[in-house]
Amino acid sequence: MTTTDERPAMETRDTDLRWETACPLERLQPERGVAALFGDEQVAIFRTHGGELYALGNVDPRSGAAVLSRGIVGDRGGEPTVASPVYKESFSLVDGRCLDAPGVSVPVHPVRLHDGLVQIGLR
Amino acid sequence: MTDTRHLVVVGNGMVGHRLVSALRDRDERGEWRITVLGEETRQAYDRVALSSYVDGRSEEELRLAELVDPLVDLRLGDPAVTIDRERRTVRTASGAALTYDALVLATGSVPFVPPVPGKDLPNCFVYRTLDDLDAIKEAAAAAVARPGPGRRSAVVVGGGLLGLEAARAMRLLGLSPQVVEIAPRLMPAQVDEGGGALLRELVTGQDIAVRTGVAVWGIREERDRLVATLSDEVELDADLVVFSAGIRAQDALARSCDLRVGERGGVLVDAACRTHDENIWAIGECAALEGRTYGLVAPGYAMAEVVADRLLGGQATMTPEELDMSTKLKLLGVEVASFGDAHAATEGALEVVVNDPVAGTYSKIVVSDDAQTLLGGVLVGDASKYSTLRPLVGAKLPADPVAMIAPGGVELGADVLPDSAQICSCNAVTKGTLKNAIHAEGCRTVPDLKACTKAGTTCGSCVPLLKKMLVDEGVEVSKAICEHFTYSRAELFEIVASTGIRTFTELVQKHGTGRGCDLCKPAVASVLASLGNGHIHEGEQATLQDTNDHFLANMQRNGTYSVVPRIPGGEVTPEGLIVIGEVARDFGLYTKITGGQRIDLFGARVEQLPAIWKRLVDAGFESGHAYGKSLRTVKSCVGSSWCRYGVQDSVGMAVLLELRYRGLRSPHKLKSGVSGCARECAEARSKDFGVIATEKGWNLYVGGNGGATPKHAQLIVQDVDQETLIRTIDRFLMFYIRTADRLQRTAPWLEGLEGGLDHLREVIVDDSLGICADLDEAMTRHVETYEDEWRGVLEDPKKLERYVSFVNDPATPDPTISFVTERGQQVPAPRPGDPEPVLIGVPAFGRQEVQR
Numbered sequence: 007m008t009t010t011d012e013r014p015a016m017e018t019r020d021t022d023l024r025w026e027t028a029c030p031l032e033r034l035q036p037e038r039g040v041a042a043l044f045g046d047e048q049v050a051i052f053r054t055h056g057g058e059l060y061a062l063g064n065v066d067p068r069s070g071a072a073v074l075s076r077g078i079v080g081d082r083g084g085e086p087t088v089a090s091p092v093y094k095e096s097f098s099l100v101d102g103r104c105l106d107a108p109g110v111s112v113p114v115h116p117v118r119l120h121d122g123l124v125q126i127g128l129r
Numbered sequence: 130m131t132d133t134r135h136l137v138v139v140g141n142g143m144v145g146h147r148l149v150s151a152l153r154d155r156d157e158r159g160e161w162r163i164t165v166l167g168e169e170t171r172q173a174y175d176r177v178a179l180s181s182y183v184d185g186r187s188e189e190e191l192r193l194a195e196l197v198d199p200l201v202d203l204r205l206g207d208p209a210v211t212i213d214r215e216r217r218t219v220r221t222a223s224g225a226a227l228t229y230d231a232l233v234l235a236t237g238s239v240p241f242v243p244p245v246p247g248k249d250l251p252n253c254f255v256y257r258t259l260d261d262l263d264a265i266k267e268a269a270a271a272a273v274a275r276p277g278p279g280r281r282s283a284v285v286v287g288g289g290l291l292g293l294e295a296a297r298a299m300r301l302l303g304l305s306p307q308v309v310e311i312a313p314r315l316m317p318a319q320v321d322e323g324g325g326a327l328l329r330e331l332v333t334g335q336d337i338a339v340r341t342g343v344a345v346w347g348i349r350e351e352r353d354r355l356v357a358t359l360s361d362e363v364e365l366d367a368d369l370v371v372f373s374a375g376i377r378a379q380d381a382l383a384r385s386c387d388l389r390v391g392e393r394g395g396v397l398v399d400a401a402c403r404t405h406d407e408n409i410w411a412i413g414e415c416a417a418l419e420g421r422t423y424g425l426v427a428p429g430y431a432m433a434e435v436v437a438d439r440l441l442g443g444q445a446t447m448t449p450e451e452l453d454m455s456t457k458l459k460l461l462g463v464e465v466a467s468f469g470d471a472h473a474a475t476e477g478a479l480e481v482v483v484n485d486p487v488a489g490t491y492s493k494i495v496v497s498d499d500a501q502t503l504l505g506g507v508l509v510g511d512a513s514k515y516s517t518l519r520p521l522v523g524a525k526l527p528a529d530p531v532a533m534i535a536p537g538g539v540e541l542g543a544d545v546l547p548d549s550a551q552i553c554s555c556n557a558v559t560k561g562t563l564k565n566a567i568h569a570e571g572c573r574t575v576p577d578l579k580a581c582t583k584a585g586t587t588c589g590s591c592v593p594l595l596k597k598m599l600v601d602e603g604v605e606v607s608k609a610i611c612e613h614f615t616y617s618r619a620e621l622f623e624i625v626a627s628t629g630i631r632t633f634t635e636l637v638q639k640h641g642t643g644r645g646c647d648l649c650k651p652a653v654a655s656v657l658a659s660l661g662n663g664h665i666h667e668g669e670q671a672t673l674q675d676t677n678d679h680f681l682a683n684m685q686r687n688g689t690y691s692v693v694p695r696i697p698g699g700e701v702t703p704e705g706l707i708v709i710g711e712v713a714r715d716f717g718l719y720t721k722i723t724g725g726q727r728i729d730l731f732g733a734r735v736e737q738l739p740a741i742w743k744r745l746v747d748a749g750f751e752s753g754h755a756y757g758k759s760l761r762t763v764k765s766c767v768g769s770s771w772c773r774y775g776v777q778d779s780v781g782m783a784v785l786l787e788l789r790y791r792g793l794r795s796p797h798k799l800k801s802g803v804s805g806c807a808r809e810c811a812e813a814r815s816k817d818f819g820v821i822a823t824e825k826g827w828n829l830y831v832g833g834n835g836g837a838t839p840k841h842a843q844l845i846v847q848d849v850d851q852e853t854l855i856r857t858i859d860r861f862l863m864f865y866i867r868t869a870d871r872l873q874r875t876a877p878w879l880e881g882l883e884g885g886l887d888h889l890r891e892v893i894v895d896d897s898l899g900i901c902a903d904l905d906e907a908m909t910r911h912v913e914t915y916e917d918e919w920r921g922v923l924e925d926p927k928k929l930e931r932y933v934s935f936v937n938d939p940a941t942p943d944p945t946i947s948f949v950t951e952r953g954q955q956v957p958a959p960r961p962g963d964p965e966p967v968l969i970g971v972p973a974f975g976r977q978e979v980q981r
């Protein structure tokens with residue numbers, strides 16, 4: 007997670023991280039996601055109402071369809087979430103765990119705002 | 130168990146069925162093994178609701194709970210023919226001989242047919258069983274289909290409760306009914322003279338002709354139709370005649386084995402429902418309890434309970450004085466109820482009458498000589514007080530008698546009733562029992578109460594009272610949409626409409642908590658759209674839409690979308706079809722004809738959607754809103770333009786309706802259909818609103834759907850002209866949009882609406898809430914501001930931006946999408962974990978190739 011006022015919210019000591027640009031910040035509508043492709047890795051990127059950025063794997067684990075970026079963004083008990091558009095399970099934007107099916111989760115990616123560009127940290 | 134005894138029940142009607150289920154409920158040790166002999170070939174069904182069989186209910190819906198039980202042997206279509214009391218043996222029509230330890234006769238009644246010449250001619254019917262109704266339906270359909278001018282009509286002999294129900298059924302089947310009643314007024318057994326005059330007016334207002342004080346003398350055939358001669362020498366011609374002139378207890382079996390019968394028929398039984406043969410009992414309409422027969426289901430159920438108790442060694446008895454003879458006419462637009470001592474036969478009884486000819490209501494209550502105790506009453510025109518007054522019979526009046534029935538008088542709830550009051554008289558459920566069900570058994574809803582106590586499961590007239598009780602007893606029914614709002618969708622609608630709030634952010638900040646979710650956001654999006662807020666992708670609204678509304682297409686399991694252009698009324702030109710075909714071919718889309726008479730194109734990737742729609746919009750197509758909770762299609766038959774039976778232009782009407790309501794956002798999808806005549810080829814009655822042409826105009830049905838719990842739509846107005854039809858649909862839709870819950874289709878909405886169809890009619894036809902001007906205005910605004918959503922997207926580069934698979938690589942399609950070819954078209958390639966396909970006898974078309 008990172009915030010759009012360039013406050014680095016995520017400490018990362020991972021030096022192997024390679025930062026790739028997804029899109030300019032304006033391309034991200036608050037509370038809506040987009041998908042980006044890096045090699046064959048698909049990442050879903052979200053911007054919340056409060057301005058935080060999050061990035062998850064784009065593939066919905068239940069259907070196998072690469073569509074998480076097209077879900078509805080909201081919160082559950084204050085925790086920011088996205089609901090899969092296929093079978094409607096909610097995933098935490100913070101740690102990628104599925105809130106409706108214990109044990110299921112999607113990968114989380116580091117994300118930052120750099121010079122007005124949204125960037126994803128890839129290993 | 131070796132000492133199991135054998136019970137034979139003759140008759141699988143309502144009461145026989147109740148006995149078996151009551152006995153199986155209580156006989157925990159399995160003392161009795163039960164054989165049920167049924168003359169009818171069907172599972173037991175709700176005869177009280179028989180008439181609804183011509184009004185949309187199916188046999189399955191009418192069926193009583195099935196008795197699947199190893200101790201119950203149900204033999205349908207095999208009636209008992211003789212009883213040998215000495216050998217305790219029953220012989221059946223198929224020749225089986227059954228030895229019994231106990232025998233219960235539950236053979237019901239047979240319709241009484243006056244011995245007039247011609248009564249057995251073809252097209253003369255009685256009105257008692259589903260088989261009777263099937264035969265009547267068939268004859269009515271044949272009459273309607275018969276070529277040639279003139280009205281199709283039916284003579285109904287008898288103007289009692291059943292006769293009026295039958296007359297109404299004839300009306301629904303497209304015939305003009307004429308009721309002939311020998312008494313000077315309709316429903317003479319229940320209604321007094323004052324109420325009778327008003328009743329006649331109400332019935333006539335339903336297009337049912339009434340002749341009272343005359344008898345039918347004979348029936349003859351003339352030129353393929355029937356002619357009934359009346360005692361005043363009037364002749365009525367008719368396509369069919371229905372006898373519903375009363376019933377006679379079916380006591381033939383009892384007579385043949387010398388069981389005693391009552392003076393006016395019926396198997397004579399004592400207060401334990403036992404005949405003079407100690408092994409034989411009789412219950413329901415066939416029984417003459419201490420000499421008297423009862424033609425209603427509640428006394429029959431009470432008898433079944435007594436016998437169940439006795440068979441298990443109990444000492445229950447019937448107390449005839451307490452038997453409830455209350456009745457309520459189940460007739461659309463004509464409310465009649467009578468209860469208790471309706472004719473003031475009790476000594477010293479006083480009658481209090483409020484007669485309002487302007488409002489069309491007549492109410493009478495009968496009270497004891499000191500005006501303290503309620504004894505009975507008659508309600509005509511408005512029977513809404515029936516459910517609260519009836520349980521009060523025998524109790525002290527909670528208010529001044531006049532105030533209790535005067536318009537605007539005291540509003541009675543269940544709270545005024547004592548715990549011993551029977552709330553459901555059909556199933557003898559008291560207020561005390563219901564309270565216990567709520568507090569001790571945790572019933573929270575009307576369906577809970579129905580399942581737990583059986584209250585409200587027979588005639589249904591107590592259901593409003595059950596609802597009131599749940600409220601009175603403090604059972605909160607949470608209607609909150611989700612954790613972010615404590616309101617129901619209908620309440621949110623009112624908030625948005627009255628506050629003028631037009632963004633989700635403002636709404637959730639002022640009236641909710643958090644940032645919303647996939648439940649409340651689309652619901653609010655739909656409310657905003659229903660209130661007319663421009664394109665659904667305008668501003669913040671775009672973030673509220675679920676993925677289908679976000680891309681204006683239907684997402685399929687592999688993340689691709691399907692595309693459905695609107696084809697109003699299912700009418701399409703060859704040029705139009707060619708364009709659709711070319712688009713499908715050029716983009717490699719799988720093509721299928723839908724049930725709603727249009728064409729669905731599957732397998733479009735998100736980045737292909739704008740190009741596909743560009744071609745469709747250029748050719749004059751619009752969004753079909755297959756993705757939205759909004760009007761889908763108005764299906765039609767070819768109607769009078771082509772069909773030799775059609776009486777109106779059903780396609781023209783369907784096109785008009787589809788264009789009028791296209792794009793209308795609603796709590797759930799909306800479907801409609803228009804048929805050109807009563808044959809109903811467009812299946813309009815399985816739709817949220819269905820229109821069927823009549824010779825005089827149009828009939829409108831509302832609240833139907835297909836799907837997992839199919840419901841037939843119910844008639845709300847009939848024979849109306851086009852303008853009235855459209856006005857009524859406008860209001861129906863707007864009222865539904867305002868008041869339904871999230872994802873609640875019209876059928877459950879209507880079911881949950883207090884007062885049901887009648888209430889709906891009052892609101893949208895008679896404007897009882899004074900909101901029709903609002904509803905009309907809202908629809909006018911919708912019609913005037915409608916714009917095609919896809920055109921809106923294509924004309925706005927900002928909106929087009931989102932149609933890419935990847936922000937950082939707009940030209941690349943999603944690499945996880947792949948197809949295989951099946952029967953000559955592409956379908957999603959199976960994913961690991963998908964169930965293995967089962968080949969269903971279709972030859973394979975070449976090899977399956979994976980294309981990327």
Ligand SMILES: Cc1cc2nc3c(=O)[nH]c(=O)nc-3n(C[C@H](O)[C@H](O)[C@H](O)COP(=O)(O)OP(=O)(O)OC[C@H]3O[C@@H](n4cnc5c(N)ncnc54)[C@H](O)[C@@H]3O)c2cc1C
Nearest residue numbers: 140142143144167168176177208209236237413414425426
């Ligand atoms: C159109 C209509 C509307 C009604 N409306 C109301 C209402 O609003 N309120 C109300 O209280 N009541 C109403 N009634 C009456 C109610 O349906 C009856 O009181 C109730 O069905 C009686 O139940 P029963 O079991 O005694 O008889 P039935 O339900 O008639 O069952 C008797 C069964 O026994 C079978 N049988 C007969 N002889 C034999 C044999 N020898 N062997 C095997 N089987 C045999 C018959 O075929 C029948 O299936 C209505 C009835 C009709 C027809």
Ligand code: SF4
Nearest residue numbers: 766772775805806810
């Ligand atoms: S419903 Fe339509 S198609 Fe069917 S018979 Fe009537 S007019 Fe013809």
